[in-house]
Amino acid sequence: MQTSLKLAAIFTDHMVLQRNKAIVIWGQASVDATVKVSLLKGQQNLSTQETQADELGQWQLSLPAQTAGGPFELRVSQADNTVHIQDVLVGDVWLASGQSNMEWKLSWQVDNWQQEVADSSNGNIRFFELEKSYNAQPQSHIPSSGWKIASPATSSEFSAVAWHFAKRYQQHTGIPVAIIDSTWGGTPAEAWTSTTALQTIKGYEKDATDMLQNAQQWQDEFNHNDQLEQQKWQMLDSPDAYADGEILKADFDDSPWTPTNLPTDENTPLSHIVWARKHLQLSTKAQKVKINIGELNQIGRVFINGQQVYKEGWQDTTQELEVPADVLQLGDNIIVIRAVNSWDNRVLIGKKDHFYLQLDDTKLDLSGQWQVSNDIEPKIPDVKFYNWKSGVLFNAMIHPVINYPISGVIWYQGENNVGANTLYSDLFKGLINDWRVQWQEPALPFLFVQLASYLKQQDQPINSDWALLREAQASALTLPNTGMAVTIDIGDADDIHPRNKADVGERLWRAAQHIVLNEDIPYSGPSIKNVEAKIVAGKNVLVVAYEHVHGGLNIKGDELRGFAIAGSNGKFVNAQAVIAGDTVIVSSAKVKQPQSLRYAWADNSPANLYNSANLPAVPFRYSFDQ
Incomplete structure (x- = not known):
């Protein structure tokens, strides 16, 4: 029985191949079948190679390196079955990886994001994003929805740092530039490092060996955890509790709920899916109405008199916003909040001095007693952060693409390793060396972002875990072909996700100019x-x-x-x-x-x-x- 000819999922229309390096193509075919691969430009056949599929139907071959250009066609055939991949470009391909600050999309309220998206039409910039996945063993399947050409219809979901890097790179070189986006917010570096490498890195040997020796048991546990994760996300934004509108009405009986003082703070968080209600008596109507919840950590909705006036996702920052004046009425008014924290189940509502309803020039403080309950909806399942485990993101989100030639890596990570600072220097250098081994490129360029400022500024010098982590990051500069983008000046005391991503991309691009393109330009601060x-x-x-x-x-x-x-x-x-x-x-x-x-x-x-x-x-x- 003949198996359908398939290529790895990274080989689709609009793909970009790395220039000046052998082009590696792989996929699945019938057992022992002869597979022919050709690269064409128009009617011109630039190269053709053949190979034979093995006893599992797997095959891989290489075509000669090409200079930047395109568009090309990649034609792959087995007997009478042919796959045509169109609009293929050759240029520089970069892997963008790390946690949330690299994952952060343009549309997630980064500075000037709407103008960036509106101006993003560029057929020579393309993105390929791997879907989030983790596994106890190295995988070959590439979870993705394919290549995207930069345009206002696609770019809002591009990594903002990678976008600014790619845009500057493409504008300067004039060649096609591609980003392979393999990111997952809130993840530590050990999850992105292979278990074989971790076995040689101090502090990670035991966990890595456990993962290697008990991979199937761990995968069974992961699968169960994933089921709980799906249940959790179905619950987080479910409208079931308010679909009929009863809980949003002023006359809803909330007397069984617990009287609770809001705002909360870090020492008095709520948990699970929290509902909060407060009545306001108004004797006058206002022409202009604003509301500020101050903090809604981290997913929530706000209703006034049954009408939703605000919705916040985990990536949003709570802000003062204007609401329609006619949502309020003389007499009794009801404000209802639904809040949940998908990260650590510590729900925060409100913030001192930033928790009010403003009627024209008058602020009504919303602090004080609210009726609160977390029994309206089922309790959130206890989902473990197994995507933090040793090697699991490497297995699922890096290993599947190690055969794909790239120009280098841009990396933004470290927040989740703050507190393990003494281990991070060896870990980070171990990750870099590990990836270089995996790609079989000992000098693969690796450019990274040093952590930005975060938390409250102190008047006097004190010890700092964040400073220690930055020092550990900088130690990787002892490795060849590494570059560091310093971002100490563009952080945000209140937000671990600073919204200035343009300067981050620009500074990574400067490092690439010097290290990869060998241009004599300023690429580092003093x-x-x-x-x-x-x-x-x-x-x-x-x-x-x-x-x-x-x-x-x-x-x-x-x-x-x-x-x-x-x-x-x-x-x-x-x-x-x-x-x-x-x-x-x-x-x-x-x-x-x-x-x-x-x-x-x-x-x-x-x-x-x-x-x-x-x-x-x-x-x-x-x-x-x-």
Whole structure:
């Protein structure tokens, strides 16, 4: 019985092949069948190769490398069965991977996203997104809906960082540029690393060995967990509880519910699917009405007098919004909130000083007692984060594409490894080396984003897990053909997903210009060259010499910030810092004999040192005792 000829799912119309590298094609055919593959341009046959399928019907062959161009046709045949793949381009293909900040789509309210989408028509930029999947064993199936050509109809769902990277790349080179998007928010680096590699990385040996030795048991558990996951997501946005409108009415009997003070805070979260109701008595009508819930973590709906006035997804930021004035009425009004947290089941509603209904110029504080219940709908199933387990994302979302030649990798991840900082340096370098082994390219370019600032800025220097993670990330620069985009200056204290993705893509692109295209351009912010202790004007100072100054050091603002020094007691204090040529002179009257120095060493730093290319300086710490 003849098996239908199939190619791996990455081989579809509109695909992009990597230029200047052998073109690897693979798929499924009848057992022992002869498979012929040709690359054509118009009527011209550029290359043809044949191979024989094995005893499982699997086959793979290579065509000679091509220079950038197209469109081409890829023609694959077995006996009288032929597959035609049209509109094939040859250019530079990049794998974009990591967690949510790389996954973050243009339409998820990134800065200027609507204009970006409107202007996105470009037949030479194409995206291929792998669907989220995890597995206990390496997979060959590629879960995806195929290649997408950049246009206003498609680009809203492109990774914003990858889009800005690809756009700059394509504009500069003029060649086709493709992104293979393999991302999953909230995932750690060990999930993206093969278990064979993890067996050699300190701190991960045991889990990796367990996954290798008990793969089937783990997969059975994963399958059960996936069923619970499906149930959970069906519940999260189900309209069943309010479809008849009864729970939204003012006269609905909520007396059995629990009187609860809102807003909540981190120490008093709610759980499961939460319903909250509050009555408001109004004696006057307003011309302009706004509502601000402050916090709706992380999925929710808000109704006023039975009418939905707001809907928030997990990727949205709660904002003040205008609502139709006629939704309110004289006398009794009812505000109803439905909220649920798909991430950790810790539901937060409201935020101090940002929880109000505004009627013209009058703000009505919504803080205080609400009637609250989480018994209206079934409890959310206990779904485990098995996509965090060692190797499982590598198996399902990286291994299936390791035969596909690429130009390099852009990577944005680390948030989920904050707290495991001492392990991350070896882990991250191990991941890079692992992927280079998998692609059989020891010098495969690997460009990554250093974590942005996050959480509240502190007045005084304190220890920081985020700073330690950034240091661990930077240690990967000791590997060849790596580049780092510093983003310490474009974070958001209140949002782990900063919405400025354009600068992130731009900085990754600069690294690609230098490392991949060998262009002599500024690609890094100022980085520490050395530190010397000196006496200047009668006081002890530390002089930091920088490289990558590219025309000079600059600051944004009226004074240089972000430096801290300590004496032999190890207690850091904020320091004064001034630029002197390609150096920065750092001192403090509180530290007579400085021994240690830090820059941008905080969860969220006010650091503001740049070079003339407007690239921020690299955070660091230095001690004469190290």
